[in-house]
Amino acid sequence: MSPLDAFWHLANLFAPAWGLAALLALAIKALWxxxxxxxxxxxxxxxxxxxxxxxxxxxxxxxxxxxRMAGYALLLLGVALPQWWLLSFRR
Known part of the structure; x- marks a missing residue:
């Protein structure tokens, strides 16, 4: 695997987490x-x-x-919990 392939492989591994975090942050700023x-x-x-x-x-x-579905559930919790903590307790 070339370094460029490794970069894209890691970027695609973390892209759902970063994209979901961006969408949730935008929703928080819009709704609350x-x-x-x-x-x-x-x-x-x-x-x-x-x-x-x-x-x-x-x-x-x-x-x-x-x-796996359990992984997606963990991803959702991993993204939502820090943002919930910031919104609720860290002002």
Whole structure:
């Protein structure tokens, strides 16, 4: 595998986590304007992306591969929990 292939392989592994984190951050900023006013979009996205990345790595380690339904559930929790924490407790 060439370095470029390895880059695209890793980028595609983490793309669902980063994309879901971006969509959820946008939804939070749109739906909870008052509550999320003090939170920057990049902060919401960054914490969600970090949690989703950890969830993807945990899925590969625990289940042996990605793409299983349990892995997607863990991904959803990994993205949503940090953003919920920021919205609820970190103002």
């Amino acid at each position: 304007r008052r509550e999320a006013k003090s939170l920057a979009w990049r902060r919401l996205w960054g914490w969600g992306a970090a949690g989703g990345s950890v969830a993807v790595i945990a899925t590969v380690l625990l289940l042996g591969r990605d793409g």
